[in-house]
Amino acid sequence: MILFCGLFGVEAIACQIIIANIYYTSFSIPIGMMTAASSCIGKQIGSGDVGKARQYYAAYKYLFFFFILTCFIVLYFSWNLLFSLFTTSEDILKIGRSIRLLICIVMVFDHWQGV
Numbered sequence: 712m713i714l715f716c717g718l719f720g721v722e723a724i725a726c727q728i729i730i731a732n733i734y735y736t737s738f739s740i741p742i743g744m745m746t747a748a749s750s751c752i753g754k755q756i757g758s759g760d761v762g763k764a765r766q767y768y769a770a771y772k773y774l775f776f777f778f779i780l781t782c783f784i785v786l787y788f789s790w791n792l793l794f795s796l797f798t799t800s801e802d803i804l805k806i807g808r809s810i811r812l813l814i815c816i817v818m819v820f821d822h823w824q825g826v
Contacts, residue, residue, distance in 0.1 A: 726806040729797045730814055734809065737782055741822045779822045787815045 748771040755764035786793070794807045 720799065722802045722806055725798065726810075729794060729803070729807065730810075733786070733793055734795070734814070734818065737786065737818060738821065740782075741753070741757050741775070741780065744771070744778065745824075748775075774804075775823070780823060783819055786818065788812060790806050790815075792816055 720784065748767070751769075752764045752767050755767060756759070790807065790811045794804050798804065
């Protein structure tokens with residue numbers, strides 16, 4: 712992949728790095744939530760209380776849904792603000808704006824893996 716970086720412009724590579732930073736930061740919360748959910752549900756299954764495990768799963772499913780929805784809305788509508796924290800280059804901001812919806816949709820599916 713590094714060999715192909717020369718084929719892209721500096722602006723495209725900079726935009727990719729900014730998106731990766733935002734993406735990895737926003738993915739840290741669902742990973743923590745997924746770990747907490749699996750340990751709580753696993754504890755209930757291990758103790759033989761499958762009904763309680765199903766209740767926990769339902770609660771975590773709704774929690775994940777609202778977190779993902781909030782994350783999508785915040786990222787979509789504050790995209791320019793987030794990008795401006797990393798750069799002031801208008802070319803990079805223009806590239807970021809052009810792929811904003813695609814990145815937000817990809818984040819929804821990637822965050823939903825926690826469920």
